[in-house]
Amino acid sequence: MTTRIFGSGIRRREDPRLITGGATYTDDVQLPGMLYAAILRSPHAHAKINSVDTSAAAAAPGVVAIYTGADTDGVLNPIPCAWVPPGADLVAVAHPSIAKDVARYQGDAVAVVVAEDRYQAEDALELINVDYSPLPAVTNPEAAMQPGAPQLHEDAPNNQAFHWVAEGGDTDVAFEAADVIVKDKIIQQRLIPNAMEPRSAVASWTRATGELTLWSTSQNPHICRFLASLVTGIGEHKIRVIATEVGGGFGSKIPMYADEMIASFCSMQLGLPVKWTATRSEGFLSTIHGRDHVEYVEMAATREGKITAIRTKIYAGMGAYLSTAGPGVPTILHGLIYSGAYDIGATKADVYGVFSNTTPVDAYRGAGRPEATFLVERLVDLLAVELGIDPVELRRKNLIPKFEDGHDVASGITYDSGDYEPLLNMVLGQADYQALRQEQTRLQESGHYMGIGVTCYAEICGLGPSQVAGAVGFGGGLWESAIVRFHPTGKVNVYSGISPHGQGEETTFAQIISDELGVDVDDVSIVHGDTSNTPMGWGTYGSRTTAVGAAAMVLAARKIKEKARLLAAHLLEAAEADVEYVDGHFTVKGSPDQTKSIQELATMANVAWNLPEGMEPGLEASAFYDPPNFVYPFGTHLAVVDVDADNGHIVIRRYIAGDDCGPQINPMIVEGQVHGGVVQGIGQALWEGAVYNDDGQLITGSMVDYALPRAHLLPNMEVLSTETPSPHNPLGVKGIGETGAIASTVTVYNAVIDALRPLGITSLEMPLTPEKVWRAIRQQQGS
Amino acid sequence: MFATKFDYQKASSVSEAIQLLASNPGAKIIAGGHSLLPMMKLRLTSILMLIDIGGIEEMRGISVANGILRIGALTTHAEIADSHDVKDNAGILWETAYGIGDPQVRNRGTIGGNISHADPASDLPTVLKVMDAKFTIQGTGGIMRGGSRTVSADDFFLGPFETALGENEILTTIEMPVLAANQHAEYAKMAHPATSFAVVGAGIVVTVENNICTAARVAVGGFTPIPTRGPSVEQALVGKELNEENIVAATSLIHNDLGSDVFGDVFASAEYRQAMAAIELKHAIYHATGFAHHN
Numbered sequence A: 001m002t003t004r005i006f007g008s009g010i011r012r013r014e015d016p017r018l019i020t021g022g023a024t025y026t027d028d029v030q031l032p033g034m035l036y037a038a039i040l041r042s043p044h045a046h047a048k049i050n051s052v053d054t055s056a057a058a059a060a061p062g063v064v065a066i067y068t069g070a071d072t073d074g075v076l077n078p079i080p081c082a083w084v085p086p087g088a089d090l091v092a093v094a095h096p097s098i099a100k101d102v103a104r105y106q107g108d109a110v111a112v113v114v115a116e117d118r119y120q121a122e123d124a125l126e127l128i129n130v131d132y133s134p135l136p137a138v139t140n141p142e143a144a145m146q147p148g149a150p151q152l153h154e155d156a157p158n159n160q161a162f163h164w165v166a167e168g169g170d171t172d173v174a175f176e177a178a179d180v181i182v183k184d185k186i187i188q189q190r191l192i193p194n195a196m197e198p199r200s201a202v203a204s205w206t207r208a209t210g211e212l213t214l215w216s217t218s219q220n221p222h223i224c225r226f227l228a229s230l231v232t233g234i235g236e237h238k239i240r241v242i243a244t245e246v247g248g249g250f251g252s253k254i255p256m257y258a259d260e261m262i263a264s265f266c267s268m269q270l271g272l273p274v275k276w277t278a279t280r281s282e283g284f285l286s287t288i289h290g291r292d293h294v295e296y297v298e299m300a301a302t303r304e305g306k307i308t309a310i311r312t313k314i315y316a317g318m319g320a321y322l323s324t325a326g327p328g329v330p331t332i333l334h335g336l337i338y339s340g341a342y343d344i345g346a347t348k349a350d351v352y353g354v355f356s357n358t359t360p361v362d363a364y365r366g367a368g369r370p371e372a373t374f375l376v377e378r379l380v381d382l383l384a385v386e387l388g389i390d391p392v393e394l395r396r397k398n399l400i401p402k403f404e405d406g407h408d409v410a411s412g413i414t415y416d417s418g419d420y421e422p423l424l425n426m427v428l429g430q431a432d433y434q435a436l437r438q439e440q441t442r443l444q445e446s447g448h449y450m451g452i453g454v455t456c457y458a459e460i461c462g463l464g465p466s467q468v469a470g471a472v473g474f475g476g477g478l479w480e481s482a483i484v485r486f487h488p489t490g491k492v493n494v495y496s497g498i499s500p501h502g503q504g505e506e507t508t509f510a511q512i513i514s515d516e517l518g519v520d521v522d523d524v525s526i527v528h529g530d531t532s533n534t535p536m537g538w539g540t541y542g543s544r545t546t547a548v549g550a551a552a553m554v555l556a557a558r559k560i561k562e563k564a565r566l567l568a569a570h571l572l573e574a575a576e577a578d579v580e581y582v583d584g585h586f587t588v589k590g591s592p593d594q595t596k597s598i599q600e601l602a603t604m605a606n607v608a609w610n611l612p613e614g615m616e617p618g619l620e621a622s623a624f625y626d627p628p629n630f631v632y633p634f635g636t637h638l639a640v641v642d643v644d645a646d647n648g649h650i651v652i653r654r655y656i657a658g659d660d661c662g663p664q665i666n667p668m669i670v671e672g673q674v675h676g677g678v679v680q681g682i683g684q685a686l687w688e689g690a691v692y693n694d695d696g697q698l699i700t701g702s703m704v705d706y707a708l709p710r711a712h713l714l715p716n717m718e719v720l721s722t723e724t725p726s727p728h729n730p731l732g733v734k735g736i737g738e739t740g741a742i743a744s745t746v747t748v749y750n751a752v753i754d755a756l757r758p759l760g761i762t763s764l765e766m767p768l769t770p771e772k773v774w775r776a777i778r779q780q781q782g783s
Numbered sequence B: 001m002f003a004t005k006f007d008y009q010k011a012s013s014v015s016e017a018i019q020l021l022a023s024n025p026g027a028k029i030i031a032g033g034h035s036l037l038p039m040m041k042l043r044l045t046s047i048l049m050l051i052d053i054g055g056i057e058e059m060r061g062i063s064v065a066n067g068i069l070r071i072g073a074l075t076t077h078a079e080i081a082d083s084h085d086v087k088d089n090a091g092i093l094w095e096t097a098y099g100i101g102d103p104q105v106r107n108r109g110t111i112g113g114n115i116s117h118a119d120p121a122s123d124l125p126t127v128l129k130v131m132d133a134k135f136t137i138q139g140t141g142g143i144m145r146g147g148s149r150t151v152s153a154d155d156f157f158l159g160p161f162e163t164a165l166g167e168n169e170i171l172t173t174i175e176m177p178v179l180a181a182n183q184h185a186e187y188a189k190m191a192h193p194a195t196s197f198a199v200v201g202a203g204i205v206v207t208v209e210n211n212i213c214t215a216a217r218v219a220v221g222g223f224t225p226i227p228t229r230g231p232s233v234e235q236a237l238v239g240k241e242l243n244e245e246n247i248v249a250a251t252s253l254i255h256n257d258l259g260s261d262v263f264g265d266v267f268a269s270a271e272y273r274q275a276m277a278a279i280e281l282k283h284a285i286y287h288a289t290g291f292a293h294h295n
């Protein structure tokens, strides 16, 4: 092929519409006769609902209807949890769309008003009179399991949602035999995802046909349809879910939420379209949260620094109800990846899923893997200090050596391919690690605290083989499918069940197909997001969109090429074996004049005037791809920080991200994903964290108190990469959507602790606010 | 994010705005809307009528005459951050304006709105206090309609979101003496990472002759109900050489000037903010006097 567009950093075709206001988001959808819903949410974290008086609100201007839990009870089925890890005694508590008897978190829906406009709906909310009896609340997952803690669900004693243990190798033996053991308690604080676009739903029920159309801010419209069918009882064939433009998700738009089902219920009651859009404050309370672990972690090693085992006990907050994929996050996506980038003989995760009076917790960028990477990399740094070995050397000593086709780790999973050390070396070279260490010593002598954090990670993504999905209790498959269709003019549409929402895959997918079929990249359009015109797919999350979704497209494109070759042989009156494909043309070997472009063949296939005997018209193909394994990107990240001992301020001086996601389709987009992920991870290290008071009120309930990362507080990002292909998917690609967030939190955290170590500080709770740092320093100085 | 119902009127002159205020109980002025609208949308306040003063030209603009820098109340933070007159004559204000919020906030928010709102976390009240600014207020006050009065920054701020502005009054102009060559001014703030609002803000104006501080105005804000002047610090600075030892000793006295009403929140406790007041003051003086950040 002359030029390959695969690998070139062309601009994202999505951007013109996204940055000029030309995109249509769910909230932009306007339908004739549309009504507006506003949801009344419990102001209490835990309260008995004695009565709901809607009479005054019902009489307010513009109000069409008001529904409470009594109305939805028995009509809407509970919101399902779709990930039930096996052997974990999971208690699938009922999650009603509208709370009827008890509100279990601040933000639990209690009633919905439907009015002619949104302002009227909001005004009427204030007129609903709910008589609550507040109950004691608990928000910390460890505290929730202690005797005497307030209980959320009768069927879940001690607030235990599940208990999951995964051990590979014999950790007890390894810890017995260990020369050194390091331990820590880690609080993975609760995070509040904030996609730029708030969640929104437009539900339109057609009474005459019994069909529901639901525009929904979903990362996975086909799953949304499936779950909507379970909740509403409408057959899947009569539900159409449309995820039009979705303005970011980061995991928070995977779940099925009560709100979308409430909007659907309202539309079905009234026979008119109903729109609901979260306000930002509503999003803080009702959109899933992330992380929320209390962890006790330990690592065993030999005196020489060979890591032999990792063992944890984890209280993972699930919130008041189990969200769609919630239980899978601290278990399957977390406890199986404790080996990280290292050769470790035994690992054990002992995880309690815990109910608390908080917003449900589910997958948030990285989902389980940032938490796992954090504890592994934290323990490695502690071990380095304990043994007096440079943390980089300790890592190098334990890295898994290069492997091309599979490496089994203790937990039972098999990494696909990896070559970790070159990337480590590249990052150290870029940083000039030795010089940094010398500078650190020099500065320390003059009372300046500079720190260096270096972490190595390997993560699991590209979810995943469906058979494994079944085995680990995921309530669906994880394959993808695609239809690639040539139009008579030689232009191409690709229809995919995957659902990108800002990542740029309309561009990268077009690059892939352009290369596969030898057509101009601008002649390829990707269609996604609408269950009525795309084939089944499981959606965009877990960095699977390219590794799984694009793989299906490639297989379909290859089928098309094969058909086109047969047609070319027929038209050129050549033997099939003599026709070869080069760069969009099918040519008879040795006769360059005897050639047909793929566009010409597309025309002929579509008009079907002259096809070989028995060939069907049209030039399109569909393919299903179920990956044989996950993919395992890896990398090394390095941060340099300066800490001001006067006020506790942290400044990230440098950040170097070295990531290997296999062959890069579009390096610019890869870099963008790295930037975004790293920034999100830094947010957790330095600024973000949900804070509840003792009554379970969310104190950080808006952007005034919840600090998202801001550009001027971040360093220039230095992005490096190597490209180690995955052996098992047709493109060799891995995932890059989450790596940044997986690696950066602990990289920055380790750098800060490294800076403070001369002061005797070995551990701090995130986010590392200036005050926490300042207090720790003062405490050390006072002691 | 949905305000309660309100009416809207656009005023084309100061007197019209005052008249509208006086004849519509429950009405409120809107300038850039960057404080008022969020409060309305969060339903923290409910307003019957907004009187938009955004089109009143006489309330805009920056000029310098007779040693006085004059800024119309409707001037935006961005305009101040863009002004050579401000940069050359009140560099402290110029820099502070640039550190407010983010570009959207600076493009819409006005100096008059910032002051009138009197949010304890704002930067400008502290800065205008150390700059000894005077505010011109117009209203129906007294016998004469449109009667105007002048209030000094020291007297203007009465409490959180509480000022000397009367019910039907409008702040029209902010004036301050331009800095002399031997005066050094600086505002240092610990900004909240979410908003850039002041967690602790410290403003200083020092007059230095032959290396000796001959006069000082000091104030801290962000964590006290109104910007708090620091007489203990001022006294300790005057007559001293501005070296590290003297600066540290003087600024550490700020705790004597802070009342018991000191704010804290989940991001930064009251105790921490008090301690930071001295640190930020120190930074401000270091910067102002070129005693650069060498520690």
Ligand SMILES: Cc1cc2nc3c(=O)[nH]c(=O)nc-3n(C[C@H](O)[C@H](O)[C@H](O)COP(=O)(O)OP(=O)(O)OC[C@H]3O[C@@H](n4cnc5c(N)ncnc54)[C@H](O)[C@@H]3O)c2cc1C
Pocket: B028, B029, B030, B031, B032, B033, B034, B035, B036, B037, B038, B073, B074, B099, B100, B101, B102, B105, B108, B109, B110, B111, B112, B113, B114, B115, B116, B117, B121, B122, B123, B124, B165, B169, B170, B171, B172, B195, B196, B197, B198
């Ligand atoms: C995200 C964000 C970040 C911010 N960060 C900072 C920061 O870092 N530092 C900082 O100092 N500020 C900050 N602010 C506040 C911002 O500076 C103020 O919102 C702005 O200056 C207010 O001016 P305005 O013109 O928008 O006032 P408006 O919102 O229009 O009005 C505010 C109040 O003042 C009254 N008012 C307005 N003008 C007059 C007048 N001429 N006479 C009498 N009354 C009047 C109004 O009636 C209203 O009560 C931030 C705001 C936001 C939203």
